[in-house]
Every structure is written in structure tokens, then in C-alpha cells.
Amino acid sequence: MSDGDLELNIVSGPVVIESMIHPAIVKFAQRYPKTRINVLTMPPHLGAEELLQRRIHLLIYNSASLMGLPHKDRMRETKVVDEPYWMVSRGNHPVHNRRRSLEDLARFEWALAGYDQQFETSLPEKFRKLFQESGLPRYRLLSQIACLELVKRTDTLTAVPQSAAQAIAKDDHFSTMPLPENFRFSINAAVLRDAGREPSVEHFIECL
Numbered sequence: 001m002s003d004g005d006l007e008l009n010i011v012s013g014p015v016v017i018e019s020m021i022h023p024a025i026v027k028f029a030q031r032y033p034k035t036r037i038n039v040l041t042m043p044p045h046l047g048a049e050e051l052l053q054r055r056i057h058l059l060i061y062n063s064a065s066l067m068g069l070p071h072k073d074r075m076r077e078t079k080v081v082d083e084p085y086w087m088v089s090r091g092n093h094p095v096h097n098r099r100r101s102l103e104d105l106a107r108f109e110w111a112l113a114g115y116d117q118q119f120e121t122s123l124p125e126k127f128r129k130l131f132q133e134s135g136l137p138r139y140r141l142l143s144q145i146a147c148l149e150l151v152k153r154t155d156t157l158t159a160v161p162q163s164a165a166q167a168i169a170k171d172d173h174f175s176t177m178p179l180p181e182n183f184r185f186s187i188n189a190a191v192l193r194d195a196g197r198e199p200s201v202e203h204f205i206e207c208l
Contacts, residue, residue, distance in 0.1 A: 007036045008204060011047035012060035013114040016187060018144045019164050020060075020081070020208055027207035032200055041114075041142065044069060051075070051192060057201050059190040060208070062114070066188055074193055080208040081187040086165035088151055088158050089175050095157065102181050106130055109156045111139035111147040127183065148174070161185035 012021065021039050028035070042050075044065040050056045052071055059066070059075070066077065087105065089095050095108060120131055130136070139156065141147050147158040152173050160168065162185070165176040189205045 006034055007038065008058070008200065009056040010037065010039045010058045010060060010204075011042055011050055011056050012039060013044075013062060013065065013187075014041045014142050015113050015144045015161070015185075016060050017041055018113075019161065020187070024204060024207040028204050031203060035200065048072075048075075051190065054192070054195075057191065057195075057198070058204065060187060061190075063186040063188045066190055075190040076193045077188045077190045078205050079186070080189050080205060081161070081185060083162045083185050085159040085179050085183045085185050086162050086176050087179050088148065088160055088165060088168055090152055090155070091173055091175050093155060093157075093175060096175060096177070100180065102127075102130065102179070102183075105157065105180070106134040106136055109139070109154075110137040111141055111150050111156050111158050112137040113141055113144040113147050113158070127181075159183070 010021075017039055025037055028037070044059075044061050047056070047059050047061070048069045048071065051059050052074065060080070063077075063079070066072065066075075069075075087095075095105070120128060139147070139150065141150070144158075144160065144164075147156075148160075148168070150156050151158050159179065160176075162178075168174050169176045187208075189208065191201060195201075
């Protein structure tokens with residue numbers, strides 16, 4: 001993609017679309033106001049194929065999801081976010097009655113957005129074993145917004161990045177708290193190594 005191009009095609013995870021893409025577009029449009037931006041979500045291995053076939057310019061996923069992708073050596077990654085996950089429940093949820101370990105939290109039902117098998121296999125052994133033994137998550141949803149709506153109406157729990165939790169905490173329907181272990185929301189942007197450093201693509205990454 002060059003400065004003269006008027007289209008930027010991106011594939012990302014659903015949490016990225018719902019929390020990171022729109023503020024990035026606002027910043028990006030200040031320099032490239034005429035660029036059309038198309039953002040889709042799909043499983044990481046399909047997104048990687050789109051990148052390898054040069055049908056898109058940019059992948060944005062959890063770093064764990066990118067870790068095991070085929071032909072990863074053909075991609076250049078940039079870290080864009082690294083922050084802890086926080087738990088979200090409905091207000092007055094019994095989970096807040098006492099201090100909970102990660103093992104305690106695993107006994108509740110969970111809904112997670114954009115959760116994929118590659119992400120699970122890339123987890124530290126302690127987390128991976130806990131997820132497998134407890135059958136987490138009960139619900140895998142494409143949308144973080146859908147997870148939050150389910151949390152609002154049931155005893156289901158979800159996890160969101162710390163920055164998102166701070167905004168959610170302003171809504172009286174929800175309660176938030178840090179997860180008891182270092183479970184992180186780590187997002188990388190990936191482009192093809194041989195695509196060169198196109199200024200518009202690089203700038204969008206800077207805007208994330």
C-alpha cells in the first residue's frame with residue numbers, strides 16, 4: 001500500500017474491533033482523511049492466509065494467537081498493547097463476597113470474546129491446565145459487547161483489558177476487579193516482512 005492508495009484492509013480479533021479500532025481511525029484520518037478502511041474479524045489462521053495472499057495489509061491479534069500461525073517467519077510484528085485483564089461481573093455478584101483465587105473463579109461460568117484454540121495452547125502451563133480441567137470458557141462469543149450483555153443478565157463472568165474495565169466500572173450494572181494472577185491482554189500488529197514499511201500502514205499501527 002502506498003500513500004496514493006485509498007484503501008486499508010485489516011483483519012483483527014473482535015475485542016480489538018470493539019475497543020481499539022475506532023479511536024485509531026479517528027487519529028489516522030487526521031493524516032489520511034481520504035483512505036477507506038475495511039476491518040473484518042475471523043479466526044487467526046484465516047486472517048494470516050489473507051495477509052499472505054496480500055488481500056489485506058494488516059493483522060491485529062492477541063500475541064498468543066499470532067504465536068503459532070503458519071509462515072509466521074514471513075511476518076513482522078509490532079507490540080501495540082500490553083496490560084492486565086480484569087474480571088467483569090454484574091453488580092452485587094456473589095463472586096465479590098470474599099477474596100478469590102484463580103481456581104475459585106474457574107468454578108463460575110465464563111464468557112470470553114475472540115477466544116481461540118491457539119490462544120489456549122499458548123497460555124502458561126498453569127493457566128492452560130486450569131482451563132482444560134474446568135472446561136473454561138462455557139461461552140465463546142464473537143463479540144465483547146455480547147459477553148457484557150450476558151454478564152449483565154446472569155451470573156456469568158467475563159474478562160476485559162484493564163483500560164476497558166475502567167470505563168465499564170462507571171456503569172452501575174457492572175462490578176470489576178483485577179484478576180488474581182498476571183493474565184495479560186497483549187496485542188500485536190503484523191504485516192508481511194517483504195511488503196516494506198508503507199507510511200500509511202505504519203501510521204495506523206502508531207494510532208492503535
